[in-house]
Amino acid sequence: MTDRPTDLSPPSPPKPARRSGLTARKFALMASVAAGLGLAAYGFSPPTDKADLFTTPAHAQVNNDVSKVAQPIGFADIVERVKPSVISVKVRMKDKVVAGDDDSPFQPGSPMERFFRRFGGPDGLPPGMHGRRGHGIVTGQGSGFFISADGYAVTNNHVVDDADKVEVTTDGGKTYTAKVIGTDPRTDIALIKVEGGSNFPFAKLSDDKARIGDWVLAVGNPFGLGGTVTSGIVSAIGRDIGNGPYDDFIQIDAPVNKGNSGGPAFNMKGDVIGVNTAIYSPSGGSVGIAFSIPANTVKNVVAQLKDKGSVSRGWIGVQIQPVTADIADSLGLKKTEGALVAEPQADSPAAKAGIQSGDVITQVNGATVKDARELARTIGGLAPGTSIKLNVLHKGTDKVINLTLGILPNTAEAKADLYGDDHGPSHGDDVPRLGMTVAPAGSVAGAGTEGVVVVDVDPKSAAADRGFKEGDVILEVGGKDVSNSADVREAIKAARADHKNSILMRVRTGGTARFVAVPIAKG
Known part of the structure; x- marks a missing residue:
């Protein structure tokens, strides 16, 4: 099995033009000036006192002790604290076919394959990825992180799905066997438990909601080559990438490569704001668009996986759709908000409570429903058996409906074709x-x-x-x-x-x- 972040695309970027000697000197001069001003890609140095800056002779500034020069702010302290909690996750499956092998950067004859064959990698593959291509024993690589000192760890469902054996390697190089406690394909979260060992360094899932513009550090173990750290910012929140009805991804621009799936994204407090699960990539490498599962979703899923090995979601039993501008006009609504009920399912909690086709669900327990996707996430985040209050617009009149949530069925309903190829007479x-x-x-x-x-x-x-x-x-x-x-x-x-x-x-x-x-x- 190979780790498979979502690869949503076109050609590799052009190689940068070689700088002339003059250009290189200008570039070095500009870099020196930037360093003298205390600028850095990741932050700014403490402000320099204006009087000192303009009254101290130039030669005195140059001859000052280097230790007194303000340095750019970096992430070393945070990384030193959080990196030990990040693990490499290696899985083995028997009698499988390597999924997506055509997309692998380690194809026979490729530059990566030649590199690892030259420097001792078995079969031209990096450590942890050896195995026969095609049928037979297949190994795959991903990342994860400890969430408790007793060895519970989080990774992606697609990393450990169908695994016969799971091994984790810590940042210190120790390898342990791990057991899959439970998985949730709908959110792509898996909980594993290390067998043997104790007092593992672990990360804390953040209580704070990510904000656009916040710094973020992505830590993982791509290709099993050792822990790596990249930095960036939160580019967007609430992203829907078509993965399912519960999509609510954090988009980050910190480079995340294949093999980083299941690894954490940290904020500047050193808390995990998300689990890296998908990338947008034309070539399989990072182009600065990655998606993380928010920490609050991870908390909810992990708690259920630890308790019973699976996830149960609330269910009201309606087919819903967004309220578009045209639909809002047709219904006489002032805003394109809420979730339009296309049809309540037979014998569902919604049908029993009196919800009808054409109703618009506007609130759940007093909280405004922005759109159909938000309603699905809100209801799915509640436990079956929970009593809730829905505000519903029914034929222009506001109604309050109380109902008890059922359990979301595990299988999707079949959609029958009523007509086949013969629609009967074409008169009308x-x-x-x-x-x-x-x-x-x-x-x-x-x-x-x-x-x-x-x-x-x-x-x-x-x-x-x-x-x-x-x-x-x-x-x-x-x-x-x-x-x-x-x-x-x-x-x-x-x-x-x-x-x-x-x-x-x-x-x-x-x-x-x-x-x-x-x-x-x-x-």
Whole structure:
């Protein structure tokens, strides 16, 4: 198995042009000037007293004792304190195929492979990555860090997933066997426990929320070559990289390479603000865009993994979608906030509590719901059996609904294709100015009895622009059930009379329902 940070892309950067002697001298002079002013890439020296700076003769300044010259602020003290808590995680799997081997920098004949073959690396691979390519015993490398003195450590799920054997090597060079306590694929967190040994140096998960612009240190063990430290800042928070409904990543620009997965990102207090899990990279190397799982998420997941080896999440049982500007206009909302309920699932807590399609969930326990993704994270972060209060906008009226959370099912629901290749007869009635033709569901084979079926779409129409396609079933228009084209026309006419720019339709595609806001022409 190989460690696999997310590789989301193009060509290597051009080699820097060689400086001429004159340019090099100018560069050295500029560096000397910068050093004299006390500037550094990572901070500024204490301010120099203005009187001393401008009244002391130049020769006296030059002849001053070097020990008295202000030095740039660095990270050595923090690194010295936190680096011992970071470990290398090596896994072994039997009868596997190396995943993503084509992306490895150690391909036969590559510069890295030639380097390690020349200097004694087995099979042209660095220490800890030997093994036959292809089928057979496969080893992979990642990073992690201790979170307690008795040997509990955090790494990525994708580092230890399907591992037959796990070994960790400390910063001091000692190797121990470790046991996988539990994993959570949804957040890519794993908890392991070192067998044997005690009094390990450990890191503290931060209680502070990361802020954009904060300094950050990424520590890891890429390719098993030994601990490395890189620095940067927090570039963004709350990043969604399409990994799942619980995406809430911290984006950092500290270089993070393959092999660093599972390693910690430290703040200037020496606390862990995140676990490095993914990179954006055209070539497999760092380009200054890396993603870390926030410490508060790690705390919640690790506590459950330690307690029972798995993670249980709260569940209300609704299909939700964002409130776009068009949807907000259709519902008469002033802000594009909240989560729109496309459909409550049968026998779910939401359905039993009376939540209906078209409702907008605006608050959970008094906290504002910014969007659908935030609702999913909030509910998923609560334990099953928890009683919660939801503020819901129902047909323009605010309601408060109390319900008890269920347990999020471990398997995704199947989405059946209702129509196959045969949609039945293609007759139907045109819906004016929307560019589609509909027919009662009962007249189309396999479409059921509710709503109207889209049997034709003009590719240059508003309907096509909103993603309608043949076979979609329109269940509601403007909050009213429809069973024929006349119902659709009446709903559109009412929306125009109410001075709406768009109308909301509830549409079912396969086994999934969603709301679509369609612009309506005037007149």
